[in-house]
Amino acid sequence: MTMESHPTPFSSLDDYVALPRVEGLALSPDGQRVVLTVATLTRDQTSYERALWSVAADGTGVPTRLTRSAKGESGAAFTADGDVLFVSTRLDAAADKGADTDAVAAQLWLLPVAGGEARAITRLAGGVSGIAAVASSSSNLVIAAELLPSAADLEAEGAARKERTEKKVAAILHESYPVRFWDHDLGPAEPHLLALDLADLQDTIAPPASASDTVSEADAPAPYPADLPRPRDLTAAPGRTMDTAGQALTPDGSTLIVALRVAEQRSGRYVLASIDVATGTQTTLFDELKVDFEFPAVSLDGRQIAFVRTAVSTPEGPADQELWAADLDGRRPRRLAAEWDRWPTSLVFDADTESNQALIVTADHDGRGPIFRVPLDGGAPEQLTTDDFSYTNVCVDAQTGDLVALRSSWIAPAHPVRIGRSGTVSMLATPAALPEVPGTITEVETVAEDGARVRAWLLLPAGAGQEHPAPLLLWIHGGPLNSWNAWSWRWSPLLALARGYAVLLPDPALSTGYGLDFIARGWNAWGCKPYTDLLAIVDAVEELPEIDETRTAAMGGSFGGYLANWIAGHTDRFRAIVSHASLWSLDQFNGTTDDSQYWQSIFSAQGMIDNSPHQAVREIVTPMLVIHGDHDYRVPIGESLRLWSELAEHHAGVDGSTQHKFLFFPDENHWVLKPQHAVVWYQTVFAFLDQHVHGADWKRPRLLG
Incomplete structure (x- = not known):
């Protein structure tokens, strides 16, 4: 059996699993910074811990580590002000004194751009599932979280979870299909989308606790913290309708465009809906039987939406995945690139550079995953990248129209790059150097x-x-x-x-x-x-x-x-x-x-x-x-x-x-x-x-x- 001429990280399985891994990328609103999520092997070599790193978006400088918690961070995003949001199960000093570190629920955290320590900005009993969408020019954002169906509000939800834990009840009553997904059981909690306004976040010095603050088991549940923005449920009692196929906020944070699941016996279809963030009022934009509407995106000016429309496949043959665009209210729907039979894997709106309105789309193509620019006027797609890589996590620099993304191939793991308007690709700094290939x-x-x-x-x-x-x-x-x-x-x-x-x-x-x-x-x-x-x-x-x-x-x-x-x-x-x-x-x-x-x-x-x-x-x-x-x-x-x-x-x-x-x-x-x-x-x-x-x-x- 031949071996490579000299050892590489792939010669040893232990060396291989210890290689650092770039798993996520987010671009700051001013286009100056990129935050990477990087996973590294823990000391006992039985799991990975994740940290956030900052690199310059123009390819200069060296990476700077932003977080160092033992529990790690994931799902990074930027607020309109440039603060960094992330999800973590790290201990919240304001809430988790004496808590079992293995039982702490994941919460949403904010790391200020001006400096200082990160702070938790949610305290949900069941934790936060992820960041669903962030407004690019307001303090609004939407998070995903799972809430128990019997709870009338956040306080009751916390009490119900506490009782199940204390009674050691793990049973789940199902009233619909499905009951499992990939590797976990569904229920008893149901997915919700919750709106937050970061303007409601307060910095206060809490008074010392007194005996009157202590509540007995007979007292009402503890109130949600007044110094944190209270999450507002956009989808009260949804069943499993918040198993979404993507969502996006308008820049001003007033409207959420979301692909909602409508249950159908053992299955379901996705419809495209608009939700007024202030009132929770929901308006269906696109709904067809045996058709899914998925992966919505909102333009940088908040006036247009794009999405993927897919008819349900049958034994007779596969259905195509179609790119569509429309006005924000659903008017003037039009199919884009009708002759193009590549299937989008992601889509965002291009910067409106020189009024050349287009979508930036990734799609599998001939053993690669290039970036395409798809005109909104119905013109043919233009392939921007022509190398042997696949691109993910594509972000648009609204100031220059350039893109930043992760790219990879079978001989190069994911690493951050910048793509110019002409398609020229340049590498950014990364704490995870590309390994030598055998x-x-x-x-x-x-x-x-x-x-x-x-x-x-x-x-x-x-x-x-x-x-x-x-x-x-x-x-x-x-x-x-x-x-x-x-x-x-x-x-x-x-x-x-x-x-x-x-x-x-x-x-x-x-x-x-x-x-x-x-x-x-x-x-x-x-x-x-x-x-x-x-x-x-x-x-x-x-x-x-x-x-x-x-x-x-x-x-x-x-x-x-x-x-x-x-x-x-x-x-x-x-x-x-x-x-x-x-x-x-x-x-x-x-x-x-x-x-x-x-x-x-x-x-x-x-x-x-x-x-x-x-x-x-x-x-x-x-x-x-x-x-x-x-x-x-x-x-x-x-x-x-x-x-x-x-x-x-x-x-x-x-x-x-x-x-x-x-x-x-x-x-x-x-x-x-x-x-x-x-x-x-x-x-x-x-x-x-x-x-x-x-x-x-x-x-x-x-x-x-």
Whole structure:
């Protein structure tokens, strides 16, 4: 097994999980400062702590750390005055004396631009879920929080939570579907949007407590602090309608544009509504049956809105995602870039430079995630960035029209950059330097049996060549509506590269960034074109002199795990297969996943039968490593339990022995995120691959006992 010529951070799993990670970006109102959220490994190496760092938006200077709390900070945003807002479970000295540090709820904090310590500006019993929207020219903002349905006000809500805690009641009464989401149970609290006016924040010196201040259990609940701005509920008794698909405030903070969920039996649709922040009055702007309106944005002058309109997909085919714009009150709706079949991943209004009104949009495109400028007059989109990166967290500098964003690729984790009006990209300072890479990346493609172009990224380890060809690892993305176009800390092919494997990252049918027809090729037929596309690109890559075609393996997670299972039952060309968080039996999956209606709506009854991997269990001959977390509610653990049971039923020896293995995480979710478990995950995967690809002896990871 070849290794890279000298060690990199990817040579050691411990070094890899210790790399600092840039997770968020916010731009100050004057365009001068960028605040980054940076995650670093804790001393015990079992979690990550997050801090805020400030860097100059023009690329000069060095990063300055702003926060240092043990609990960390996230979700940074700027107020109109330039103060920094963030969410944290750090202790509030004014409220949490003697509190259990593990039970402190997350609150909204403010770090003054003029200097001084951060202070909590909410004290909600259930905490703050996040910052929903901030006005750019007023003191108004909106936060997301969950409140118990029986509580009439904030005081009653706090008392009800206290009683549940004291009585140790964890039961949840559900009166609607769904009941779970990804990795957590829903309820009993329901999502609300709460308005705050920072002008109501007071700086006072509290008088000393007296005996008369002490309340007994029989007294009324403690009042909400008078020196803090009292949150005003914009969505009283909403049920789960505040499971929003995005929201945005007008610059003056008077109007909230929000994509609200309307319940429909087991599912729901998103409608676009306008909420008067002062009164809570709600007006529906756009509502159509079997159509979702999502991701609203408000123009810098507060006069226009933009959003994504998507009809519900059916087994007959995928629906397009359409860009629309309208006046703030919903008048003059118009579709933008009608001939453009790329799907927006984010959108904001461009600065009104020289009256060139446009949206700034990111979208998957040809294995990358560029930034586009989409004119509001219906003209064709202009691609601003043409490099091999994907862009996220895009912010517009209202003064210059320049952009700041995070960008990444498969060889560069997220880092902050500035993009000029012409598309010129320059890097900003960052406390998380880009790590050295143990190999190279190139683009490969082939032609599928139906004539479609199928492309992929190929990563080659150092030293791979005709004299020393590398074993090939086919790595299949999840989704399925996804693309291998951006860095992932959870799925890092560079770790395999450092161990001598070439890694193939293909975008088969159903992948985004190639147009609606390319997605439709695999619709209601997951085991057809997506599978044959993978085999076609593997065939092409195995012809390269740098690849040893006799030593190949396949792996994937989620939908990639589905295809790993499908491959296992339909070909014996791979030496080993790793199946993580995979779909195995579609009839079982579609009723136990957290959003069953969606999955049932995109498959026909026959398609569900024809494309279920479990039908071919008897044909499996390749050794499989099955991996799953018990807190995975998107692809429930029952999928891998049944897969493991049926592998044993059809392929175990009379003594129960088997060539297959099952790695189970009782306290992990769909991704396996805890750093110590990520290390065990990779140790097990590489030991399994080494055994079957290289013929090495099986080496059980030490921490697995």
